[in-house]
Amino acid sequence: VTDDDTCWLSISDASALIRSRKLSPIELTEAILRRIDTIEPEIGAFVTLLADSARESAGRAEKEISREDYKGALHGIPITLKDLINVAGVRMTAGSRAMENFVSTLQATVAAKLEAAGAILLGKVQLDELAIGPTTEYHFGITRNPWDRERLTWGSSSGSVAAVAAGFGCASIGTDTSGSIRGPAAACGVVGFKPTYGRVSRYGVLPLSWSQDCVGPVTRTVRDSALIMNAVSGRDPRDASSLDSTVPDFTRSLTGDIKGCRIGLPREFFDGLDPEIARATKAAVQVFHDAGAELQDVSFGDLDAPRTARAVIGLAEASAAHKKLLAGHAAKMGPNVRTRLEVGSALLATDYIDAQRVRSAFQQKFSDMMSGLDALVMPTSPTLVPRFDDPPTFWSADAEADRAASDRFRWPFNLTGAPAISVPCGFTAAGLPIGLQIAGKPMADEGVLQIAYAYEQRTDWNLRRPPITAKERVPA
């Protein structure tokens, strides 16, 4: 088995090999560290690489497993964390110069759960500044799309998707407030899952929008996302928003069978698509049809008011969350980030309350629309990820520009708290990945994973690897 093979192992496959002692956590970790050492300068996924402690953790995992103290599917599995998740004793920048010297003193619940499950932390990875900044204003170097280094990864979980797409670990943990896991996952050809709001504790995760932030996995397969969810989900008394519900075995629904599933196709999300995204999505819909799903045309109706509500809520909560940082370190922030936070500060309390009222109405409408459905299927993004030399406009107060924004298919599931996943569903002629989004009702995480898994089993898009090294650039 070569390093190349080892670095691309899924969690499922790696854990089976580790458990049967055919692969040691040390071998797996060292292979990935060699790959990082070789090609990380071309990708720029890491803010802080923790090679020494990863080696120590791998050694510890190997000893534990050798004495039959096997903790489960994540034991000995190398992962990364978005650099807004606190890990005690490790620097946390949140992608901002305003926090460049901050060292965490607390441990985020998600980090603690992964540690308890035996996962190996390779390092902290890049993000858009404070998870709200534009993808082109990095303070700690540029993160490049592994499929085309002249292009963005999208954000804000840029390092998480770049790392998983480049073979730097089996999984990463990102956050998603307006599509920040799903959008970049689509752009980099990996799986990104935003669970139901409250499924995963946000304790110790730098907030952006308290009522919309979700923590979730970035992986190379749907099953791996389910395995991560098994480890990190559950009630946390330190997070007021965490759901007091039983944690299921998220792999249980992964049967591959979706015969009779009722899938809605929201017509608003099939308009104005890049032609290559339209083609890939149409082919994906056919896969669901062929698998026996029942497809229905559905509509969200007017999205202008909820779109504005989402902007008001997001900006107001971000400004509240970062008011001390804004007061003390505004000059260190990127201009777009500072602008957004200052706009949020200028909103009225009545604006925020009315935005929440619009949100309630939207949640009711969404609930009504979903009452006869198991899931929605749509593109993750209407547009392809741009090149660095042709960056998008980020802050806009203009409704027309907001309607055309790349995240317009993703924020509805943050405003409603619903689960949504992006899975690879094709490539452009130039070799850029395209993502398919599957969303469900709140708490229907298992159903979303079931439908995503069934699609993945009928396609092979997730098996393609980006051409990074000279060997990988040679056509097969």
Added chain:
Amino acid sequence: MSDRHQRSPQIERRPASSGGQATPLPFPEQMAAFRERIIAMKEAGIDEFEPASVFQVRKD
């Protein structure tokens, strides 16, 4: 991962030297445009709705 305080990261990417420049504030034109959107939002038939709890997800 019990010895975090002894960690010596192999790579610590330093911030780029640019940044921190004066911020082009969105006032007044952009805020006025955003205010128009907010007014339109408030007219969107929300009278019967109270704001959902910030930390509440509908389970139905």
